[in-house]
Structure formats: C-alpha cells, structure tokens
Amino acid sequence: MKSLEEIYCQENRCAAEEFPRRVFGECLYRHAVPFVPLLGGYRSAFFAADRGLILAAGRATRRAHVQASIVDYFSDSESRGWLKSRLNLRISTRRLVRLSKQYLPASDTRPPMGDAKQG
DSSP states (O other): OOOOOHHHHHHTTOOOOGHHHHHHHHHOOGGGHHHHHTTOOSSSSGGGHHHHHHHHHHSSSSHHHHHHHHHHHHGGGGGGSHHTSSOSBHHHHHHHHHHHHSSOOOOOOOOOOOGOOOO
C-alpha cells in the first residue's frame, strides 16, 4: 500500500520533501496564516507538533491511521496551550481528515464474497 505522502505527491506532482510544507499550508486555519511569521515561521518550535502530525499522517496507508495520529496529536503537550486551543493557531485536523479522504481508503476491508468472480 502506498502512503498518503506518496499518493499526494504523485497526484500533485511534488517532491516528497515538499509534502509537509504543502499540507501545512492546506490545513492551517486561514486566520492563523498571518501569525505564522510572528510565531517563528513554519519551522519554529511552536509548530513542531503540527509538523509531527503531518509527518505521521504522511506515513499512513489508511484513514484510520490518520485518525490515530490525530488522537496522539491532541494528547501531546506541545499541541496544547491557549494559542493553539483557544485561538486555533494550528493546523485543522478536520482539513487533514478531508485531505486523507481524498487519497486513502477507509479500511482494510475486502469486497464481499459475492462480488468476486466465480470460476
């Protein structure tokens, strides 16, 4: 199975190195955009948990893996704080889920037995 990063980069014709920054830009709350430079930029310690979530989601091969990464993100102390929780100066996990729905299958289920060709 291909990962979210592999599929995303193939579909969007970008290098794997561009994946985290592109997804950060796509998933960042719009009102947070002007604050990124004030908070030290994309590579700042302030956005370390967001980058970690994006990297973990990028390795996912199923949407359930993305959901599990989001649970981990919210349990991480770096993803908390007044600026992140109250002002939403972070990436939107809903946007990340929507993005994963575009590229990843929902589960490891196989088609029902009646759908298979019979020999």
